[in-house]
Amino acid sequence: MVERLEVAWTLVVVGLLTGVAVYSTVLLYHLDALPAHPNEYVNVIGHQWYWEFCYPANKTCFNSSYDPSTNSVSGGALWAHPGWVVQLNITSADVIHSLNIPALGVRIDAIPGRMNHFAFTVPAAAALGTMYLIQCTEFCGTFHGTMRSFLIVS
DSSP, X not given: OHHHHHHHHHHHHHHHHHHHHHHHHHHHHHHHOOOSSOSEEEEEEEETTEEEEEETTTTEEXXXXXXXXXXXXXXXXXXXXXXXXXXXXXXXXXXXXXXXEGGGTEEEEEOBTOOEEEEEEOOTTOOTTOEEEEEEOSOXXXXXXXXXXXXXXX
């Protein structure tokens, strides 16, 4: 009797673990999938110590420099419309950076020589002019703390 119970209990545990493994694999695949047709593509390049945002649709690039004394950005920012799906194609020109938009749950590494892709949706309820903080979360050198920018809902 004990042997049957041990075999049954072992099979139940193996079944549960297999189910969790299959579910997790499918979930991770769908989380990493990019949308078929995002509204906006933005190429992001991390530099020591600023972000460069390039918009292939209109062939423009902006270097975003942060001023901590006024908490403002000059030279450009990341712009998107409410409800839009934005695909970021991100790399680095020098060292490893990590683009983080905490309020939207966005975090992706910028690695020299590698292009990473990430898509997110700008909240549809965001009012025009809403600004979401963008910051580097990978220590990238002396002025890492000033490597900030904003996502501006336009």
